[in-house]
Amino acid sequence: MSNNNSYLSNYFHRNGRALGSIGYFVLLMVIFLVGAPEAWIRPNLHQSVFVMMPTLIFLTIPLVFLVASGEIDLSFASTYAVAAYVFALLVKNGVDPAICLVLGIFTGAAIGALVGTLIVVFRLSSLVASLGVLFLLRGVILLLSNSRSITIMEIDSHWIYPLLVGNFYGFPMQIFWAAIFVIFCYYFFNKHVFGVHVQHVGDNSVSAEQMGINVNAVKIKAFMFVGIGSAIGGIFTTMITYTFFPTQGFGYLLLALAAVFVGGTPYWGGLGTIIGAVFGVGIIAYMEIGIIAIGWSGEWRQFFNGLIILLALLGHRLHGERVR
Amino acid sequence: MENIIELDNVTKRFGGITALNKASLKVTRGEVVGLIGDNGAGKSTLIKTLVGVYSPDEGDILIRGKKVNAWNALKARESGIETVFQDRALTPQQSIVKNIFMGKELRYPFGFIKEKEQIFEANRLIREIGFTSKLINAESPVGNLSGGERQGVAIARAIYNKAELIVLDEPTNNLSLNETQKVFDFVLNVKKSNRSVLFIGHNIYHVYDISDRFVILDRGEVVHKLNKNDISTPEELMKIMRDTIGAH
Numbered sequence: 001m002s003n004n005n006s007y008l009s010n011y012f013h014r015n016g017r018a019l020g021s022i023g024y025f026v027l028l029m030v031i032f033l034v035g036a037p038e039a040w041i042r043p044n045l046h047q048s049v050f051v052m053m054p055t056l057i058f059l060t061i062p063l064v065f066l067v068a069s070g071e072i073d074l075s076f077a078s079t080y081a082v083a084a085y086v087f088a089l090l091v092k093n094g095v096d097p098a099i100c101l102v103l104g105i106f107t108g109a110a111i112g113a114l115v116g117t118l119i120v121v122f123r124l125s126s127l128v129a130s131l132g133v134l135f136l137l138r139g140v141i142l143l144l145s146n147s148r149s150i151t152i153m154e155i156d157s158h159w160i161y162p163l164l165v166g167n168f169y170g171f172p173m174q175i176f177w178a179a180i181f182v183i184f185c186y187y188f189f190n191k192h193v194f195g196v197h198v199q200h201v202g203d204n205s206v207s208a209e210q211m212g213i214n215v216n217a218v219k220i221k222a223f224m225f226v227g228i229g230s231a232i233g234g235i236f237t238t239m240i241t242y243t244f245f246p247t248q249g250f251g252y253l254l255l256a257l258a259a260v261f262v263g264g265t266p267y268w269g270g271l272g273t274i275i276g277a278v279f280g281v282g283i284i285a286y287m288e289i290g291i292i293a294i295g296w297s298g299e300w301r302q303f304f305n306g307l308i309i310l311l312a313l314l315g316h317r318l319h320g321e322r323v324r
Numbered sequence: 325m326e327n328i329i330e331l332d333n334v335t336k337r338f339g340g341i342t343a344l345n346k347a348s349l350k351v352t353r354g355e356v357v358g359l360i361g362d363n364g365a366g367k368s369t370l371i372k373t374l375v376g377v378y379s380p381d382e383g384d385i386l387i388r389g390k391k392v393n394a395w396n397a398l399k400a401r402e403s404g405i406e407t408v409f410q411d412r413a414l415t416p417q418q419s420i421v422k423n424i425f426m427g428k429e430l431r432y433p434f435g436f437i438k439e440k441e442q443i444f445e446a447n448r449l450i451r452e453i454g455f456t457s458k459l460i461n462a463e464s465p466v467g468n469l470s471g472g473e474r475q476g477v478a479i480a481r482a483i484y485n486k487a488e489l490i491v492l493d494e495p496t497n498n499l500s501l502n503e504t505q506k507v508f509d510f511v512l513n514v515k516k517s518n519r520s521v522l523f524i525g526h527n528i529y530h531v532y533d534i535s536d537r538f539v540i541l542d543r544g545e546v547v548h549k550l551n552k553n554d555i556s557t558p559e560e561l562m563k564i565m566r567d568t569i570g571a572h
Contacts, residue, residue, distance in 0.1 A: 010419075010463040193435040200426055203415035210377055210413040211427035212398035270417040 017264030020316055021276035024262070024308075025283050032286070036294030045293045049285045051240070054178035055233045056281045059256040060263070061185045062222075062229035064277045065195065067260055069222045070202035070269030071126040075115050076230040076256070078137035080249035083108040083231030085141055088150040088244035097158045105231045111137070112227020116220035134253070141246050149245035156242070165239045174236055181232075186274045198222055203270030258305065259284045262312040283308060325352040327389060328489045328520050329374065329405065334383030336373055343369040345544040346383065351489055354518045356511060358535030360528065360561075362569060366544040367524050368410070371493050374522070375407045376400035401428060406487035410494045412478040416467035421446035423466050424481045449480040454506060472503035479510055490514055491522045496530050508534055528565070532558035542569045 012019075033040050059076060066073055087104035091097050115133050119126045155161050165174050189195035200208040201218045209215050233252070238244045263280025265272040287308055291301045327350045336344040344366050351357050361367050372378045374385075376397040385395050387403045400407075407413070414423050424446050430438040446462035453476045460469070466477060475495065482490045492511070496504045511521050511534050525531040531538070532552075538561060540548040548568045555561055 006459045006461055006464065009459075010461070010465075013465055014419075014463070187436070191437050191439060193429050193431060193437060196422060196429065196437060197427075199418055200415045200422070203417045204413075207409075207411070207413040207415050208426070210375075210397060210407070210409055212376075212396070212401045213427045214398075270415065 015273075017266075017271070017316060018273040018276035018279075020318070021262065021264040021273070021279040021283070021312070024312055024315065025279040025286075028283055028286060028290075028308075032290050032294060039293045039295065042293075045289060049282075049289050050172060050175055052285045052288065053281055054172075054174040055237050056252065056256060056259060056285060057178045057182060057278065058229045058233035058236065059252055060259040060277050060281050061182060061274060062226040063256060063260045064263070064265050064272040064274060065185075065189060065198050066222045066226050067265050067267065068189075068202045068269060068272030069198045069219050070205065071116075071119065071219055071222065072267075073112075073115065073126060073130045073223060073226050074253060074257075075111070075130040075133035075137060076226050077249045077253035078134050078141070079108050079111045079115075079227050080230040080234035080252065081141050081244075081246065082111060082137055082234075083227075084234035084238040084244050084248060085145060085150075085246075087235045088152050088238055091152045091155060092150055097155055097160050101160060101164075101235060104235045105228055108227040108229075108231025108234075109224050110227070112224035112230075113220060115227070116223025119223070120216045120219050138250070145244075145246045147246050149243050151243050152238070153242050155239055161239060165236060174240070177236075182274065182278055189272065189274050194218070194221065199270055199272070201269075202272075255284050255288070255305075258309050262309055264312075264316050266316070280312075283312075325354070327352050327386070329403075330386040330389075331370075331374060331380075332384040332386060334370075334373060334380045334385070336369055336378055337381050343544050344373060344380075347541070347544065347546050349374070349539055349546060351520050351522055353488070353520055354515060355536045356515055356521045356523055356534055358531035358538045359522060359524045359541060360531055360538060360565060361541035364543075365541040365569075367541055368493070369544070370541060371407070371491055371522075371524060374400075375405055375491055398427070401485070404486075404488035405491065406482035406485050406489075407491040408475070408478040408482055408493065408495055410497065412474050414466050414474055414477060417465060419463045419465055420450060420460070420469075420477055421462040423477050424449060424462075424484060426481070428485060445484060446480070449484055450476070452483070453480050453510075471498050472500060472506075475499060475503065475507070479507070483510075487519065489520045489522065491524075493524045494526060495523070496525060496527060504530070528562050529558050532561050540565055540568055 039045060063073065083104040086107045087100045090100040090103060115130060118124065119129050163173065164177065165172070197213050197218045200213060201215050205215045234249060237248065259280040260277055261267065262283055263273060264276035287305055288301060291304055292298060330350040332348055333346045334344060335342065335346055347370055349370070359367055359370065369378065373380050376395050376399055379395055384391050386392070392399065415426065421442050425442050430441050432438060443462045450460065450462065455473060455476060466474060469477065495507050499507065511523065514521050523531060523534055536552050538550050539546060548564065550564070
């Protein structure tokens, strides 16, 4: 009996935050369904959510790693655009899009590594330093692109287009890739040395260091992973819309961060949940689109986004204080 | 007797402060060395240098007679040195099993973790060190444990890794009598298996009881070394300590 109790309490300790976020998602669905059933059974509403979700997943899931490591990054919203710019510019100049894709992702990883190194080596506040990088990189893009967008219709005829963002019998391929990414990240975070080290480092970096974990290297790798995720998100969106535009990604800054925290990952480090984050993304995406779908004006959107974030935080509070 | 580790004239500075001044210390196989000294004597700095958390500014570190370069915590652990730090070096939000294997996870290729094997070993270890509560198993978070139990997890880590030298930094602080006895039993077991312990403590009586040899540290310097058979009572050790400290 008591063994059973300990099993349950351990299970709750490990999965409570993810379950909480699933609960909010279900609750939100029920509210929408009751509030506007006729809008809710129309498939095109869910289709537009599914167009938005993959991008948000590529941004949000790597942030779970970084937040669990005890850091934060805001610059990802600009990294997103820099990688997309590199991709679009190279495609426009006749480089094979598959190579452009790889180079774009490398750009994201390199920016992540630089931001991470800057923060870790000089012991800067990741919140403030990455805010600086956010503006700096956005400035660089605006200057380089002369604030002009780049259209890449030619991508349509290349094999990577149907493979990555095409339609497979009505099913958008980016959802498939996002699902693969989520499964990979689930194992990477929970069952891989990197993910476990991320949690140790975020929990107590002094202990981790004493046990021989290279704390700085773990943190820099987490920043790199955020850079890679942003690059994938940026490039996918650019391909879907056939257009790079210089302000792209900015709108995702707060949404992706909100999804991390609504998803149940606490801000203080050491803990994180990939499954929770997926449902966090679901909540944010449905809020964005659902409010309009049920016939309310767009002005309500931000209000409800804020409300959801606060309610979610209060709910996750049930999992208790941080243990030390 | 083989030297497991030797510190040769090691100096460590923090800014303008010399925390460790030409300190030398060795631990040979199968002995228990007690390191004593007042607060601020440099015990912690000496330990952290010995186990690779700090790198020395001057002097050499020798493992089994061979000089090592770029000494760090990972190298120390790979050389068979495990440390039970004063703060236990635990991550409280993580499970017992994750803490026991922290930094030395059992791995499949590509860095994936052998979770089942780790949980099995961790459950065996926590029974071995005498966790009796049925509410605790390998997957319980460390944050729910008492001070003595946390100490147990830190010791389990050292047991699992079959260290040749186990460094215990103030291991009896904040422990009940019963728990203190468990730590002593553990030290004696390690010694019996021909492995070594470096025991750091405030409590002279604890250190006296358990150690074969004593090293007295004061203001970053090793000021006295003596064997247990040089003295007959802990009071004598206390007197020697009082006389040497501040006298040099």
